[in-house]
Amino acid sequence: MLHYLSLKDIDSLPNWVQEARSLKPNPKLYKDLGKDKTLGLLFFNNSLRTRLSTQKAAMNLGMDVIVMNFGSEGWALEYGDGTIMDQGSSEHVKEAALVISQYCDIIGIRAFASLTNKEEDESEIVLESFKKYATVPILNMESSVGHPLQALADAITLAENNTKSKPKIVLSWAPHPRALPHAVANSFVEMMQRQEADFVITHPKGYELSEKITGGCTIEYDQKKALEDADFVYVKNWSSYRDYGKVTNKDTNWTIDLKKLGQAKFMHCLPVRRNVIVADEVLDSAQSLVIEQANNRTYAAQIVLKKILESLS
Amino acid sequence: MLHYLSLKDIDSLPNWVQEARSLKPNPKLYKDLGKDKTLGLLFFNNSLRTRLSTQKAAMNLGMDVIVMNFGSEGWALEYGDGTIMDQGSSEHVKEAALVISQYCDIIGIRAFASLTNKEEDESEIVLESFKKYATVPILNMESSVGHPLQALADAITLAENNTKSKPKIVLSWAPHPRALPHAVANSFVEMMQRQEADFVITHPKGYELSEKITGGCTIEYDQKKALEDADFVYVKNWSSYRDYGKVTNKDTNWTIDLKKLGQAKFMHCLPVRRNVIVADEVLDSAQSLVIEQANNRTYAAQIVLKKILESLS
Amino acid sequence: MLHYLSLKDIDSLPNWVQEARSLKPNPKLYKDLGKDKTLGLLFFNNSLRTRLSTQKAAMNLGMDVIVMNFGSEGWALEYGDGTIMDQGSSEHVKEAALVISQYCDIIGIRAFASLTNKEEDESEIVLESFKKYATVPILNMESSVGHPLQALADAITLAENNTKSKPKIVLSWAPHPRALPHAVANSFVEMMQRQEADFVITHPKGYELSEKITGGCTIEYDQKKALEDADFVYVKNWSSYRDYGKVTNKDTNWTIDLKKLGQAKFMHCLPVRRNVIVADEVLDSAQSLVIEQANNRTYAAQIVLKKILESLS
Incomplete structure (x- = not known):
């Protein structure tokens, strides 16, 4: 099962670049690959290119897409271990990640750096927590530390x-x-x-x-x-x-x-x-x-989703 | 390439009305026309009928639909020429329109009048800027001056x-x-x-x-x-x-x-x-x-989208 | 025409439970049942599980799904009879329910209790108003009084x-x-x-x-x-x-x-x-x-949608 959290998850950059370019003449060629698969896109922050190009890439691959603005539409998440959750957070990422894994075959996450807590940002707390607790591949749609x-x-x-x-x-x-x-x-x-x-x-x-x-x-x-x-x-x-x-x-x-x-x-x-x-x-x-x-964002997302889908079958 | 910015874009109102009415007995008849085409709906303002009926019309035509609330989910746009963008706006419509044109085959836009700046409202600054810089057809989902x-x-x-x-x-x-x-x-x-x-x-x-x-x-x-x-x-x-x-x-x-x-x-x-x-x-x-x-909103949107799709092929 | 407002709408709980469980080995088996049918999901409140599992269930049944956050994306609704609407509400539920019925084959509604007005909450004012004025089945995605x-x-x-x-x-x-x-x-x-x-x-x-x-x-x-x-x-x-x-x-x-x-x-x-x-x-x-x-939320929603779809044909 392949995650795409950072460039380290690419086995060969030249090969991926070559394959992404080869998608362009016929973007719908692999439309059967994502059939009956669901991509859940969780946005903790605003997005234009990532939002549209990732949806487009998923649709090119025949996937169903569910988009959710986690901040305004869902519940504030807790990431700490052993926290007594009597403050602002309503749900722990342990539950959220496991639950969403049951509805989605791949989970995309956009969660910017806070820019106030360096240690927390560097630990990639949102992305790494989802990776730790989810049971499906995680796609980094820009995290604290990277935008692969x-x-x-x-x-x-x-x-x-x-x-x-x-x-x-x-x-x-x-x-x-x-x-x-x-x-x-x-x-x-x-x-x-x-x-x-x-x-x-x-x-x-x-x-x-x-x-x-x-x-x-x-x-x-x-x-x-x-x-x-x-x-x-x-x-x-x-x-x-x-x-x-x-x-x-x-x-x-x-x-x-x-x-x-x-x-x-x-x-x-x-x-x-x-x-x-x-x-x-x-x-x-x-x-x-x-x-x-910006145009290549579609093909970058599409080759990554294609590799992830292939890793699932 | 046909835009639908105002009633002026209709070559024959009686013919369009007649064709729209003829869609009603079998709304899915042209479901192949929009296959593998993406409609991007950009909402700068609230919407109920336009939001639902335009999605419905696009789905009747077999299109994929991406909906985006531009205000809350994207970036504040700049429209001025030569502006030094060191204030609230994060992105210029020049980039936004070109970029979205690469992900969507048709772009629908809802952007109300400010009611504070008559000249700017009358210039249809949002709609006309997207028309000017986008490379795909623009659909007016209610602008400053019109709701065609x-x-x-x-x-x-x-x-x-x-x-x-x-x-x-x-x-x-x-x-x-x-x-x-x-x-x-x-x-x-x-x-x-x-x-x-x-x-x-x-x-x-x-x-x-x-x-x-x-x-x-x-x-x-x-x-x-x-x-x-x-x-x-x-x-x-x-x-x-x-x-x-x-x-x-x-x-x-x-x-x-x-x-x-x-x-x-x-x-x-x-x-x-x-x-x-x-x-x-x-x-x-x-x-x-x-x-x-309100029911006819679906068929109005559908005949317009059908005409635009036909103008693309 | 079957509504799903409360458990009272289930004719036989053991049978529904049994049928829901039988969906699990092959969730896409009834993908033709919802073909060309649209599910409109109206959220007056936040949601994670309900939002994702109901979409998933609908997609499993081949339905098109339109999601709308009524509060932030639409108009404030009025429920009173004979109200002079010169205050905050822009639209009466009478119009909203009838209009949405023309775009959607089933309408799902999430509207929490106010917890300030017991009588209004107990009357299920949002859910019952939609049921009263809509012409299509209503699905309760958590109301004032129940979460069936x-x-x-x-x-x-x-x-x-x-x-x-x-x-x-x-x-x-x-x-x-x-x-x-x-x-x-x-x-x-x-x-x-x-x-x-x-x-x-x-x-x-x-x-x-x-x-x-x-x-x-x-x-x-x-x-x-x-x-x-x-x-x-x-x-x-x-x-x-x-x-x-x-x-x-x-x-x-x-x-x-x-x-x-x-x-x-x-x-x-x-x-x-x-x-x-x-x-x-x-x-x-x-x-x-x-x-x-949480996983069973998908199959609960799917059996309910399946029963409703069957009641429509």
């Missing part, structure tokens, strides 16, 4: 646009008015560590990501130097990891424009704040791959 | 109940405690301008609808005179258009009762506030067509 | 686990921080009155359920005595019925632990507050049937 469906879509997009044997790929921090999680950046870094590339991370001092994830990566604090001769620039804001969840820098000098981008292709997971993260001129240019990335 | 699915259902209902070559049809304003949009009234007027009828609009002074829409219509401020010998009375509240979005009149003398109605049939789009808009005795009488109107 | 899908799932679970001709079954109150409705307890009692069993209800003084429901049942205020030699212990909190909707007792001596449980099987409808209603050691033991009960 996005990273897989990014890998597909890179494969479709790359022409070099060792392209230069830069992950650049950019400013944002609110505190954002590290999940997308983390999973992109993990994906890059499985790719042949000249990979550089750039961000202001104090914005270092977890060393457990970036270990071995080149970090260049001078954005201009980092961007030199880049083939792909992946831009993303994240809040401080050291000063956990804080916004300590809103320096608009980090915003990406065409001059900074040079000849590189521009990537971002969306939603993106125009003229804060990146200038209009970039998003509206042919160098932007953001719409292709 | 309702008007088409009303045309079907009139056709089913009318026995005269030139019936007298009255659109009458009625009081309401809260400020309501002009969309339903506007689309009804537009529809009437495509029908053979003796059409009269009646409302208190100061409640004139946009002249761009009512141009050429008879306006009679004396409700009693307007209702004389009417065959159909369509009742609806709207807030002031001149004093934009304000409730300047709650005169219960405008409430419709059986005496005022005479022999006419009563129409309303629902939801209707009983004994404010109209007396119980009218709604509970055989002269009320409101339930038929 | 839960009770039917409980009957299935008892049948699967009972080995005696007349088991001792105890319904025990347990403490809870917030005021809860009486629906689950009521329906369990009603179900027990249709079963061969030595049935005892235990709760603190002042927590008597409605005599209209418990009439003829043994009530034992000493929990220890009540639990002696029990085969099944069904635990549930409810707020005071006499002092309507009030929490007048939070005595943790009523919490169930393994010592109190003895050799009995433990039952609860979920969600359950661990270490408030019941100790971890019970839920985590093999004596707990709560996960089986």
